[in-house]
Amino acid sequence: MVSVSRFPPDPDRVEEIFARLARVMPEPKTELNFTNPFTLVSAVALSAQATDVGVNKATTALFAVADTPQKMAALGVEGLTPYIASIGLYRNKAKNLIAMSQILIERHGGEVPLNRADLQALPGVGRKTASVVLNELGIEPAIAVDTHVFRVSHRLGLANANTPDKVEAQLHQVVPEHWLPKAHHWLILHGRYTCVARRPKCEACVISDLCPARPDLMAARA
Template identity: 60%
Template sequence: MPVKNMTKKQIQIFFERLREQRPDPKTELNYSSPFELLVAVTLSAQATDISVNKATDKLFPVANTPESIYALGVEGLKDYIKTIGLYNSKAENVIKACKMLIEKHNSEVPNNRIDLEALPGVGRKTANVVLNTAFGMPTMAVDTHIFRVGNRTGLAVGKNVLEVEQRLIKVIPKEFIVDAHHWLILHGRYCCIARKPKCGECVVSDVCNWPDKYEFGATREITAKTLNN
């Protein structure tokens, strides 16, 4: 059975609940500057935040600027990130990106999509994370968690990540849009998980349109009274 798109009222309630649950949502990647965030997000592709943090917790005290990481060279950087998947190509991309930041951007991380996506190893998703988390822009980086939550709940049904991204930007109310990326990732990571979603303890299960939610413990349905308030 196809999932129905949420109504505006359902979406409003959905994000009000997520905001109440996590009033100050943040990325779980460790960083203290836009450049550290850029490096961490680049390293996080097909890797867990935990594995990235273990590596960057050792790397950043030693090198956390484009100049200092570039000085390590590819082989030197590999020593710090070799526990992360795809570390060979990631090390090469980070070093190339550092060189470009030094030569073209005065060692500053660009705050626009075109310049960010021109950096080696930086695609649309990484650029969206940096623009949203470092610069507070209303972008939506759709990872596997957000793609699943969007499609499963009816919040944003789409065949690919771009469709889901565009739908989310369109339907999420402005008051929630800046924090929505983190709310959705954390909800997908800890509650609306892939194989056995925790519908019985989900704060938004009653506004979720997933037809199978009752098999996973959802017990209540949203009422007409709630939707009309």
Template identity: 60%
Template sequence: MRMPAAKKVKSLPPADVEAIFARFHEIEPEPKGELDYVNAFTLLVAVVLSAQATDAGVNKATKRLFQLAPSPAAMAALGVEGIEAEIKTIGLFRNKAKNVFALSQQLLERHGGEVPADRGSLEALPGVGRKTANVVLNIWFKQPTIAVDTHLFRVGNRTGLAVADNPLAVEQILLKVVPERFMLHAHHWLILHGRYICKARRPECWRCPIREWCRYEPKTPAPNGA
């Protein structure tokens, strides 16, 4: 996964990292992802479909898909064309349909129709990379993983929480610096912060709850009338 270059800032000291996650926890103790799912399998499919697509767009497409095929067996029975017909509003839907069909078959053939709880087995599935595996491990299996998408990569580098030039390095830094008691929800807090406040083109610094610790400069002023 290629990420945009980030302006280098100094890494935050441990006390500031602790303060940032304490503030996130204070605001939203139990952050949730925004993809809809009904079980581990539909979560996996939703995350695979979310690559280069919005969560809202994926949810719209999967509402009927998950009614028709909430299990690997039902999804495989739809076939590639049947899956395509349900997800054609999502970008790259043809390739994604092939991956969803193939991963459904592999789950049936190699895992008894169950979603595996280990990274290696997940990443061996078609269309499943490290980020997707981390999301499933975190949300469904409650493992303290960090799923680095473009939002989290941007927030890590802008704030000084994790200054690095590739997603894996950002992930590894966060696994070291985030206090253990905040680790389970860390990636949700950071992704949602990047999606709604620390935006790519114009971060909304004037309403940022962690601005006092953030290294990003100059802070974006409030628009007129805000």
């Protein structure tokens, strides 16, 4: 991870970073498949330590038979497990998903509560999952800091903190307000396809000249 010596970063550089990302990705969105708030929160919870592609393969069949808390609860853990057995940590995720469905029925009238406190109180739903849901549904301009966002934020000098929660706070401090609603998706997608972990594709990066972690700039400083 690149050490960022200056924080906060230059506002003009930050503005240009997001302006360019907006030009190449004008309508970024989650790559998880969902049809309603329940399938969204379920898919995001299932995606922990798993790929979106793998989750989509599993949920295609699952959501065809259980796209509401009532239908999911009716499956039970044993009925749900075969649908998600290809996903990492599927046993715990099955228990959490059934428990979440039961709580939604008993306490929320079968609807997903679209506020952070109630979302994070659900089994298997932490701050990151809640942030993804609230951002995707346009309720809150949240930034969920996963491994991609953490890596890209440090490389671009947008953050220098050593925990996801602290990086999230720094991003909210430096990202211009008008870019916040989509910043989460831009950073994730940029990290997933361009600013990858082992061999970042700097030659194809639209913001490489703005990146303090670019290899030639790092060599020059050395």
